[in-house]
Amino acid sequence: xGKKKCGRNYxxxxxxxxxxxxxxxxxxxxLKKIKHVVIKIGTNSITPHIENQxxxxxxxxxxxxxxxxxxxxxxxxxxxxxxxxxxxxxxxEKKDYxxxxxxxxxxQALASLGQSLLIDIYRDAFERKNIPIAQILVSKSDxxxxxxxxxxxxxIEQLINWKSVPVINENDxxxxxxxxxxxxxxxxxxxxxxxxxxxxxxxxxxxxxxIENKKIDxxxxxxxxxxxxxxxxxxxxIGGMKTKLKSAEKILLSGHxxxxxxxKSPKIIYDLLKGEPKGTWFFTSLQKxxxxxxxxxxxxxxxxTGSLYxxxxxxxxxxxKNASLLIVGIEKYDGVFNKGDIIxxxxxxxxxxxxxxSYSNKELEDFLISKKEERGLEVIxxxxxxLL
Ligand code: GLU
Numbered sequence: 001x002g003k004k005k006c007g008r009n010y011x012x013x014x015x016x017x018x019x020x021x022x023x024x025x026x027x028x029x030x031l032k033k034i035k036h037v038v039i040k041i042g043t044n045s046i047t048p049h050i051e052n053q054x055x056x057x058x059x060x061x062x063x064x065x066x067x068x069x070x071x072x073x074x075x076x077x078x079x080x081x082x083x084x085x086x087x088x089x090x091x092x093e094k095k096d097y098x099x100x101x102x103x104x105x106x107x108q109a110l111a112s113l114g115q116s117l118l119i120d121i122y123r124d125a126f127e128r129k130n131i132p133i134a135q136i137l138v139s140k141s142d143x144x145x146x147x148x149x150x151x152x153x154x155x156i157e158q159l160i161n162w163k164s165v166p167v168i169n170e171n172d173x174x175x176x177x178x179x180x181x182x183x184x185x186x187x188x189x190x191x192x193x194x195x196x197x198x199x200x201x202x203x204x205x206x207x208x209x210x211i212e213n214k215k216i217d218x219x220x221x222x223x224x225x226x227x228x229x230x231x232x233x234x235x236x237x238i239g240g241m242k243t244k245l246k247s248a249e250k251i252l253l254s255g256h257x258x259x260x261x262x263x264k265s266p267k268i269i270y271d272l273l274k275g276e277p278k279g280t281w282f283f284t285s286l287q288k289x290x291x292x293x294x295x296x297x298x299x300x301x302x303x304x305t306g307s308l309y310x311x312x313x314x315x316x317x318x319x320x321k322n323a324s325l326l327i328v329g330i331e332k333y334d335g336v337f338n339k340g341d342i343i344x345x346x347x348x349x350x351x352x353x354x355x356x357x358s359y360s361n362k363e364l365e366d367f368l369i370s371k372k373e374e375r376g377l378e379v380i381x382x383x384x385x386x387l388l
Contacts, residue, residue, distance in 0.1 A: 020217040020277050026285040028275035030257060035197040036074045037269075039064075040188035042239070044205045045263035046081035046118070047088060058125035061266040065165055066129045071273075074160045074195075077122070077167045078188035080238075085117045086110030104176065111172030122167050132164040137171035140181050143190045144303040146340075153194050183239035186302075189247035193300035196290040198256045201272060202244060203263025208280035209241060218281045222249040248282040253388065254296050258282040295386050298342060298354060306335025306343045306361060308379070315347040318387060325355065325380040327367050337361050343380070355385035 039061075049055035061077075068075045087110055102110065115137070123133045136155065142148045159166050168191060170181055181187045185202065192200040208215045211229040219226065222245055230241035244260055251258040259272050261279025271278045291299070310318075314329020325345065337343060343357045357380055359367070367377060 020281070023218055023220070023281075023283065023285060024275055024277070027257070027281065027283050030283065030285075031199065031273060031275050033197050034073055034199045034257070034273075036076060036192075036195045036199070037068055038076045038078060038188055038192040038198060038200045039266075039269070040078045040184060040200065040202045041080065041263060042184070042202070042204050043080040043084040045203050046079065046121075047084045049121070055121075055125075057266065058121055059128070062125045062129045062131060064266045064269045065126070065131060067270070069131070069163060075165055076156065076160075076191060077165060078184055078191055079118060079122070079167050079169055080184045081118050082111040082115040082169055082172055083107060084114065086112070086114030089113050089117060108173050115169065115173065118169070119167060126165065132162070134159045134164045134166050136166050136168045137173075138168060138181070138187070139171045139175040139179050140303075141179065143181065144301060146297060149194075149297060156191075156194065183243050185239040185243040185247050189250055190300050192251060192256055192258075193254055193296045196293070196296075198254075199272075200247075200251055200256060200258040201269060202258070202260045203266065203268075204244075204260060205263065206260075207262045208260050208278075209245075216280050217277050218283065219248070220252070220282075220284045220286075222252065222282075250300050252282055252284050253291075253299050253386075255284070255291050292383075294356075294384065298356065298384070298386050301342055303342060304344050304354065305337040305341040306333060306357070307346055308333050308343055308357075309346050309348075310352075312347070315352060318345075318352065318385070322382060324378045324382040325385065326375065327364075327377040327379055328375040330364075330368065330379060333361060333364055333368075335361060339363075345380070345385075351388060353385060353387035355380035358384075 041061075045057075049057045065075045065077075090110065090113065115135075119133065119135045126133050136152070138152065142152050156166050168187070170184065170187060172180075181190065188200055188202065192198045208217075209219070209226070209230070210216070211226075226245055227242060230245050232240040232242065241260075248258050248260075259279045259281050261268055261272065268278055308325070309331045310325065310329045311331050314325060317323040317329065318325060333343075335343070337357060338360045339358060341357055342354055344354045345352045357364075358378060364379070
């Protein structure tokens with residue numbers, strides 16, 4: 001199984017552009033196999049409901065979550081809104097509070113104020129359906145370090161076993177910019193990457209990915225032409241269409257499904273589960289096998305500490321023979337890294353993939369000097385390698 005998942009399965013370059021009606025039956029088949037649904041809710045979908053905390057939005061969301069649980073699907077929520085709600089709270093309490101450019105510490109304090117209200121709003125709506133809500137606040141290191149990552153995964157799985165719904169956000173109150181994932185589009189993608197058979201739904205303020213006033217129904221491969229049309233975030237939000245597309249790229253490589261759609265009403269999720277042409281779908285029919293857990297972690301992980309430049313023979317061995325990367329195929333390297341770090345692999349200027357390296361840069365240097373004796377050493381084992 002593991003071996004099959006390497007190599008060519010990851011290359012989508014020969015996909016022809018299909019339209020939605022062609023892909024819909026395949027999409028519907030794949031949706032039937034879904035086990036986890038990650039629902040990402042943006043700040044601008046949350047803050048309009050603060051005035052009325054008993055808002056229909058959260059009640060509808062609780063209904064959707066209950067429906068998913070009854071259908072044997074595990075819902076996980078990634079919710080923004082801590083900073084946004086913090087600002088609203090402060091405006092209420094201190095009538096003279098003016099929203100200006102805020103300092104980092106003010107932002108952290110706002111997140112702390114808003115996060116507790118955020119979780120109260122969820123708890124209030126979900127308790128009526130007898131669904132316990134569990135708050136998880138994370139930061140970048142929870143995804144970079146494989147041990148932390150697995151701890152987080154096990155916690156989520158335990159909560160799911162208890163039919164509780166994790167509501168996940170960044171730990172904005174303490175994490176400074178360099179320690180943060182940075183935006184909840186990326187965070188939701190990282191969470192979606194944790195489990196097999198996952199569908200990521202990004203509820204946002206737009207109807208999907210729009211190019212020249214036309215909604216794109218379906219994308220099976222992200223190319224530069226899409227990035228040219230992608231906008232930054234709307235006011236009050238972080239992320240925007242560019243970060244969503246970057247996340248969609250990884251979701252497609254993981255063999256998962258994603259949809260970006262309007263979060264006006266969570267009821268749209270019922271239509272999405274049926275594979276209806278709502279929002280923008282990201283789906284590829286080419287990924288037949290589920291990608292192994294370790295490879296998904298590799299794929300979604302953005303913490304890269306070095307690069308290896310390989311020769312033509314090694315490139316061919318990786319692509320067509322599904323081989324491990326051996327010392328003999330390495331021309332040079334860049335960066336300072338330790339055993340177990342994630343390294344990108346290049347052939348000339350082209351990025352071929354990434355992998356978990358078995359040696360530090362110092363050890364690699366020694367091997368490269370004495371190349372002859374160490375020819376067969378595996379620098380990256382094929383189980384720890386993905387081609388893009
Ligand atoms: N974590 C931020 C908050 O709760 C939002 C980040 C985002 O929306 O991307 O305010």
